[in-house]
Amino acid sequence: MAYKKIEQYDEEVTKTLMAHYAGVITALGEDITREGIEKTPERVAKAMQYLTQGYQMDAHAILNGAKFKEAYSEMVIVKDIELYSLCEHHMLPFIGKAHIAYIPNGYITGLSKLARVVDCFARRLQVQERLTHQILDAIQESLQPQCVAVVIEARHLCMMMRGVQKQNSITTTSAFSGQFQKNETRSEFLRLISSELAK
Numbered sequence: 001m002a003y004k005k006i007e008q009y010d011e012e013v014t015k016t017l018m019a020h021y022a023g024v025i026t027a028l029g030e031d032i033t034r035e036g037i038e039k040t041p042e043r044v045a046k047a048m049q050y051l052t053q054g055y056q057m058d059a060h061a062i063l064n065g066a067k068f069k070e071a072y073s074e075m076v077i078v079k080d081i082e083l084y085s086l087c088e089h090h091m092l093p094f095i096g097k098a099h100i101a102y103i104p105n106g107y108i109t110g111l112s113k114l115a116r117v118v119d120c121f122a123r124r125l126q127v128q129e130r131l132t133h134q135i136l137d138a139i140q141e142s143l144q145p146q147c148v149a150v151v152i153e154a155r156h157l158c159m160m161m162r163g164v165q166k167q168n169s170i171t172t173t174s175a176f177s178g179q180f181q182k183n184e185t186r187s188e189f190l191r192l193i194s195s196e197l198a199k
């Protein structure tokens with residue numbers, strides 16, 4: 001049988017959200033019975049559950065589920081991991097890239113798992129600073145590598161569409177543990193990802 005993607009939503013949560021969004025749309029001055037908008041509360045209710053699915057994910061389970069004994073002890077870098085999150089102050093998206101590096105200490109993880117850990121914490125109401133540290137902590141605790149580095153660059157729609165309306169500013173946050181706190185190792189990591197940072 002061909003691959004089928006099935007999306008599942010909690011019925012109770014969907015109903016609750018639908019009722020609230022119908023209220024929000026009406027309060028904004030729209031006619032909730034208008035054809036184009038009639039099903040919007042349901043669509044938004046489902047979209048919001050999708051965008052916040054990280055609450056149902058367990059970062060440690062993701063990393064421990066693909067943890068392999070390996071003597072490799074050089075720097076492992078995964079850069080340009082796409083990141084989609086929602087700022088917790090305005091519930092507007094911030095989108096960008098995460099770059100992760102670690103130096104193993106007996107264990108490595110599947111590379112795709114690092115991307116899933118980013119999703120786990122990004123798919124929630126977030127601030128970029130906390131997101132950066134949560135990713136670092138989950139990797140440090142699960143794999144217990146020698147050290148971890150996380151850099152996130154993102155554009156915040158709450159800055160672009162409202163408030164100061166700064167279209168081109170990119171916010172960069174970083175967190176380092178162990179050797180990455182030392183200049184030499186950190187510089188090597190930053191040099192290796194810098195071709196992307198310059199874009």
Ligand SMILES: [Zn+2]
Nearest residue numbers: 087089090158
């Ligand atoms: Zn915001």
